[in-house]
Amino acid sequence: MARPAKVRIVLSQAVNRVDLREMGIPPIGLAYLSAYVKAHESDVEFRFAESSEEILASEPDIVGISAVSQNSGLANVLARELRQSGFEGPILLGGYHITGVPGSLSEDFDLGVLGEGEQTLLEVVRLIRDGGRSWREKRDSVPGVCFSDGRRVVTTGRREQIRPLDSVPHPDREMLAERWAPIHGSVQYLYSSRGCPYACSFCSSSQFWGSARYFSAQYLLDELVDLAGRYHASSFFFYDDLFIADRKRLEVLADLMCAEGLSQEVESLCNVRASEIDDDICRVLKRMNINWVYLGLESVSDSVLKKVNKRATHEENVRALRLLKQHDFKITASFILGMPGETADDMKKTAAFIEENLGTLIDEFMVYPIIPFPGTQIWRDAVARGLIDENPAPETMRRATFSFHPDDYVYLNDAAPRDTFFFYLYYLRFIRLRHWLKRLLGTNHELGLLMGKHVKEIDALEHEIAQATEYVASLETQICKKDGRLDMLDSELEKSINEVALLRSRLAEGTENEQAPATRRNRMLSAVRRSLRPPS
Ligand code: B12
Numbered sequence: 001m002a003r004p005a006k007v008r009i010v011l012s013q014a015v016n017r018v019d020l021r022e023m024g025i026p027p028i029g030l031a032y033l034s035a036y037v038k039a040h041e042s043d044v045e046f047r048f049a050e051s052s053e054e055i056l057a058s059e060p061d062i063v064g065i066s067a068v069s070q071n072s073g074l075a076n077v078l079a080r081e082l083r084q085s086g087f088e089g090p091i092l093l094g095g096y097h098i099t100g101v102p103g104s105l106s107e108d109f110d111l112g113v114l115g116e117g118e119q120t121l122l123e124v125v126r127l128i129r130d131g132g133r134s135w136r137e138k139r140d141s142v143p144g145v146c147f148s149d150g151r152r153v154v155t156t157g158r159r160e161q162i163r164p165l166d167s168v169p170h171p172d173r174e175m176l177a178e179r180w181a182p183i184h185g186s187v188q189y190l191y192s193s194r195g196c197p198y199a200c201s202f203c204s205s206s207q208f209w210g211s212a213r214y215f216s217a218q219y220l221l222d223e224l225v226d227l228a229g230r231y232h233a234s235s236f237f238f239y240d241d242l243f244i245a246d247r248k249r250l251e252v253l254a255d256l257m258c259a260e261g262l263s264q265e266v267e268s269l270c271n272v273r274a275s276e277i278d279d280d281i282c283r284v285l286k287r288m289n290i291n292w293v294y295l296g297l298e299s300v301s302d303s304v305l306k307k308v309n310k311r312a313t314h315e316e317n318v319r320a321l322r323l324l325k326q327h328d329f330k331i332t333a334s335f336i337l338g339m340p341g342e343t344a345d346d347m348k349k350t351a352a353f354i355e356e357n358l359g360t361l362i363d364e365f366m367v368y369p370i371i372p373f374p375g376t377q378i379w380r381d382a383v384a385r386g387l388i389d390e391n392p393a394p395e396t397m398r399r400a401t402f403s404f405h406p407d408d409y410v411y412l413n414d415a416a417p418r419d420t421f422f423f424y425l426y427y428l429r430f431i432r433l434r435h436w437l438k439r440l441l442g443t444n445h446e447l448g449l450l451m452g453k454h455v456k457e458i459d460a461l462e463h464e465i466a467q468a469t470e471y472v473a474s475l476e477t478q479i480c481k482k483d484g485r486l487d488m489l490d491s492e493l494e495k496s497i498n499e500v501a502l503l504r505s506r507l508a509e510g511t512e513n514e515q516a517p518a519t520r521r522n523r524m525l526s527a528v529r530r531s532l533r534p535p536s
Pocket residue numbers: 015019021022023024025026027028029030032033063064065066067068069070092093094095096097100113115116117118121191195202203204205239240241368369371373374375401
């Protein structure tokens with residue numbers, strides 16, 4: 001059958017496929033690219049593919065790959081595989097890493113797209129379609145790109161932001177549907193803005209997007225109605241860097257959602273910021289049926305918060321937690337360890353704060369090591385201090401992000417020893433693991449386990465345990481001798497392994513029972529239900 005006379009663009013994302021978290025959220029950025037270019041050109045079609053084999057099987061005219069820093073090496077490998085398989089067409093690279101380090105563009109790519117990609121991709125597609133073989137000679141006519149001129153990588157300057165943001169159509173989620181089969185009743189991720197009005201020194205958002213821009217309330221309502229209707233969304237996750245920055249717009253959106261009946265049907269989640277929390281915003285969020293919020297607290301030390309330009313104090317953070325709880329929100333708080341100037345005492349206090357408030361002010365928490373990502377102030381400082389190369393090898397970024405070996409991690413902090421930092425990082429990750437296990441081992445989940453639920457959660461827990469085993473082993477080499485701290489981690493690890501094994505066996509029991517005669521299964525389920533009933 002003859003191929004339709006359309007330019008076929010195949011988009012891909014360089015991800016670590018064994019990482020369950022990375023695989024969990026669809027790459028909506030690629031879906032915006034497809035929607036935007038298709039809205040301006042009728043003779044293009046978009047597909048999403050993962051491996052080089054899949055990409056080639058889609059017979060692309062143009063390939064576009066997206067990568068964040070820790071996966072930039074995977075993007076290079078993908079491009080190399082395409083070239084080695086004989087693909088001679090244009091290969092483009094976009095996303096955070098190439099934007100932060102244009103000089104890292106590998107020779108297999110024809111072009112790097114810097115920052116916001118829609119308009120640039122449209123121009124590049126037109127150039128390729130209309131320019132024939134000589135398109136490469138005109139690359140310098142497109143703002144917001146980088147490419148090699150044979151000697152070095154050159155950039156063409158920053159492109160103007162797209163304004164108004166509503167001129168970007170809703171993402172083409174159908175392009176992703178095959179891989180991320182929209183499960184009926186699932187969480188649907190969406191973005192209501194680009195950029196953030198703050199400039200924390202560890203975050204690249206404001207640098208990447210420029211000044212913050214917002215989709216209008218009506219644009220968002222239309223997207224929500226589509227997601228609710230088409231995919232029967234069980235919840236909306238507003239995945240913006242800072243969802244609540246423009247509150248007037250949210251008030252209108254809340255009105256529209258209530259009028260549409262959406263806020264009764266679907267529960268939502270979003271990212272907030274302590275300094276923006278007051279009674280009014282809590283009420284607006286509740287009207288939208290947002291019941292779970294994510295909040296970056298980072299540290300309990302005011303001097304650390306100041307140093308990373310957080311523009312929030314510990315007191316403000318606690319006040320926000322209390323207010324959110326008064327309004328009955330569930331809260332996931334995130335913390336960062338190893339920030340410049342953080343003392344051992346600061347780390348100890350942050351750990352104590354988490355333990356004291358877990359289950360009361362904080363429902364869930366996450367803890368990250370600080371990483372100097374390109375485009376951030378701490379990156380620039382680390383480069384200036386000679387701690388990281390201006391154009392780091394992809395493997396360096398990957399190891400700095402994911403390796404649990406202390407030697408791979410770029411430690412930025414002179415104020416506390418490395419082993420203290422690693423101890424608190426791993427200790428807190430264990431506290432998180434134990435908290436997670438406690439929740440799953442609670443009687444309320446007995447029934448769920450017997451019915452074969454929580455499979456994904458248990459997979460994720462096993463993944464965490466495998467990582468935890470690695471970091472205890474690596475900490476042993478760091479601390480060099482067995483001391484009380486290691487013993488504590490060892491025993492936490494052992495408990496966790498036993499408990500996950502218990503969960504796994506309960507799950508297996510449930511699966512076996514599924515095949516057992518209905519009467520036996522029903523007897524078991526009613527026994528569990530009876531045990532869940534409060535005593536009369
Ligand atoms: C969703 C998300 C995730 C998801 C990943 C989902 C996935 N499928 O990969 C999850 C939750 C797993 C995640 C995790 C992490 N993330 Co994250 N994440 C995001 C977030 C919030 C949104 C991404 C997004 O969709 N943006 C919206 C779309 C519109 O933007 P976009 O994807 O960048 O695409 C646009 C352009 O970049 C460009 N473009 C992109 N690709 C391409 C390709 C081509 C060909 C072209 C032409 C253009 C183009 O055009 C698009 C449209 O304008 C961003 C912050 C942000 N606001 O972007 C952080 C962000 C990407 N994450 C970041 C980080 C650091 C992490 C973690 C490493 C955190 C940590 N310290 O542990 C972890 C690592 C993963 C892990 N294993 O734990 C950093 C990356 C910094 C960097 N330089 O790489 C960001 C930027 C946060 C920040 N502000 O610092 N993350």
